[in-house]
Amino acid sequence: MKVAELLVKCLEHEGVEYVFGVPGEENIDLMDAFRDSPIEFIVTRHEAGAAFMAGIYGRLTGKPGVCLATLGPGATNLLTGVANANMDLNPIIAITGQAGLYRQHKISHQYYDLVSVYDPVTKWSVQVKTPEIVPEVVRKAFQVATEPKSGAAHIDVPEDIANAEVEGSPLSLTSHAHVEANNEVVSEAAARIGRAKHPLILAGNGVTRANAAEAFRSFVKKTNIPVVHSFMGKGALSWKDELSLLTAGIGGNDYITCGFTEADLIIAVGFDMVEYAPESWNPDAKVPIMHIDTREAETDAHYPVALHVIGDIERNLQKLDQAFSPVDRDNEWVKGVRDKAFAELEAYENNDHFPVKPQKIVSDLRSVLQEQDIVVSDVGAHKMWLARMYHTFEPNTCLISNGLASMGVAVPGAIAAKMVYPERSVVAVCGDGSFQMTSAELETAQRLNLPIVILLWRDEGYGLIEWHQMKKFQRSSYIKFGNPDFLQLAGSYGFETIAVKESEALKPALEKAIALKKPVLIDCPVDYSENMKLTEKLGDIIC
CATH class of the missing domain: 3.40.50.970 (Thiamin diphosphate (ThDP)-binding fold, Pyr/PP domains)
Structure with missing residues (x-):
């Protein structure tokens, strides 16, 4: 078969339903291969739109959305949407057509080194230089895009490679290892939470990515700690819950951010620093952070991590829930904040x-x-x-x-x-x-x-x-x-x-x-x- 046909079979094997994109001369072999595939190709009116669609698909399903563009201006148009998905931590696979290998050594019509162009805005960017590596490339792209924290992978396919003959088949699918914090870390985390007089939870988008909302809500109920949401963490706790302090991040001293000023421990769960700079809510860097996430925190002077609880968010929240002994907390101030926020809306x-x-x-x-x-x-x-x-x-x-x-x-x-x-x-x-x-x-x-x-x-x-x-x-x-x-x-x-x-x-x-x-x-x-x-x-x- 052609490389283009094998690539499409690999996408089918990964469970791809849709590919969003705009056809071009250098990806016509791929476009033809989609004609014989159950994958539905969605023709969009601009490449950025294709990448935005793929990114939101990835966010809502947890499976990488796939988008496609041709070389040159098609690929550079696609770039913004791919970068957007990557920084929002939405899983996405971007596929670009490319000039043939025979003319990549010189200045050539519509040719840019797209692997280098995409490298800063993806987790992995690669060109298919030989036909036989297609199954490995596709499998790795999906693995990289979905492993914590999720994001973008880019596959560049030269037109002469796409048209080449090849034998091969998709690789077996693999799942990510579910790592959890050891019992000593969980015990220390539970003890710190128990000692805190005014703890506050900051819920990020990682709660949703980990499908951990149920475990998160159980943890909140058990610990009786109020919750502030980031923009992308909205909904981790229902706004009807009496411990919900709604959403922070607009800037300024909002009712909702007042909880940060009194906190003696901030428990950041699935929090992505990219969307709400710690300097905005911990300006003096005096409040210690408990970081519950799939990876250790980015280094930031205003994000002093006292304890990392790293691994599967859902499982670690369940372990904390089991290890924690309830304590009485005075959360009357939460009602005052909620009343002010709702009164403004009403x-x-x-x-x-x-x-x-x-x-x-x-x-x-x-x-x-x-x-x-x-x-x-x-x-x-x-x-x-x-x-x-x-x-x-x-x-x-x-x-x-x-x-x-x-x-x-x-x-x-x-x-x-x-x-x-x-x-x-x-x-x-x-x-x-x-x-x-x-x-x-x-x-x-x-x-x-x-x-x-x-x-x-x-x-x-x-x-x-x-x-x-x-x-x-x-x-x-x-x-x-x-x-x-x-x-x-x-x-x-x-x-x-x-x-x-x-x-x-x-x-x-x-x-x-x-x-x-x-x-x-x-x-x-x-x-x-x-x-x-x-x-x-x-x-x-x-x-």
């Missing part, structure tokens, strides 16, 4: 100001969606409001990219989420800046008949950048732009469209959009004057 339920206040948009969205429904946030000012005020019941129901945090992730991400969970409602929350970066994928959603809802927060500018400018300089610069008629644009792709023209119309619009079971775009003007009001409010909070 205060905007009936707000009639137009353009619509961010708090009102979040309140209406939360009231309409069910516990298991999925919100995919793009990057912009709306992300900060969702992170702070969209409260979750379960993990992976509010997807926020907060590693690389690339704009444009929401529409492709919503497409992937709907493919993984067709029975759930899926809403992409976008700003008008981020939406236009991948809006061509509306055609992909329509072609695949995926009834996603796009909730567009329109303010005619880069709202998050303006927020930062106003905080630092008290004036903004170069953040405004023009917009198309979004209703006509989405309608031309076959989307149903709804224009929100008064604040009271938003909730009915969301209800209608979900009930239609069709692709829908809601155009909602937003009043971002609330950004600076929030900044002033955070500055006035005294813990």
Whole structure:
């Protein structure tokens, strides 16, 4: 068979359902091989969109999403989405077509050394230089992408290699070893927790990656310790739980971050430092950290680890649960923090100001969606409001990219989420800046008949950048732009469209959009004057 055919058979053997991508001249052998495969090739309208889809697929399933591009501009377009997945620790395999080996020694049409280009943004980047190594390369790529902590692997396939004849078959699948902390470490951890007067748990995305939510919740109940979530750790504990301190990370002295100032031990569970710098919540580096994760912590002056509990997160939490003797704790202050946070959200339920206040948009969205429904946030000012005020019941129901945090992730991400969970409602929350970066994928959603809802927060500018400018300089610069008629644009792709023209119309619009079971775009003007009001409010909070 051809190398391309063997590579596709190896992907089949790994359980790949979809490959997202854009065809090109140098990967036509692979494209032809997919014709005879049960793997469904999803043609996207831009390579970045393909990688965003693969990344969200990987995040939701735990299996690597696969994306494909041709050489040169196709591969460099793909790069952003691959880097985004890698920094968010989502498992992903990127496959690129490449110039033939015979012309790689010189300057050549569309040729770049893609192994070197991808090396900084992946866990492993390799070129297939001989036909026989394909099974090893594919098996290793999947192994590297899924081993803790998960991320990206890249396979570069020269066109002359793809067309070469080869004999071979996929390698047997292997599972990762489940390592757990020894009993002495667990006993010491339980003793430290027992001695702490004001411990605080910081829950990261690793809880979700490890499928450890049930063990985590049992551990929280047993230890009676309040929990703060990172943006990507949302849902580790239900927002209804009386020990949930909701989500921190927006910056400033929020109600929710007040717990850090009084803590004498911070228990970081599955916490990924990339999304919430320790300097922000442990500025004096005086609070000791208990690091419960699959790997030892990154070295950081503001993250003084007193004890590592390394290995399978679920199993180590279970062992800690069993080893810990309950103690009484005064958690009355937690109720005060929760009451303030919920009062702020509830205060905007009936707000009639137009353009619509961010708090009102979040309140209406939360009231309409069910516990298991999925919100995919793009990057912009709306992300900060969702992170702070969209409260979750379960993990992976509010997807926020907060590693690389690339704009444009929401529409492709919503497409992937709907493919993984067709029975759930899926809403992409976008700003008008981020939406236009991948809006061509509306055609992909329509072609695949995926009834996603796009909730567009329109303010005619880069709202998050303006927020930062106003905080630092008290004036903004170069953040405004023009917009198309979004209703006509989405309608031309076959989307149903709804224009929100008064604040009271938003909730009915969301209800209608979900009930239609069709692709829908809601155009909602937003009043971002609330950004600076929030900044002033955070500055006035005294813990």
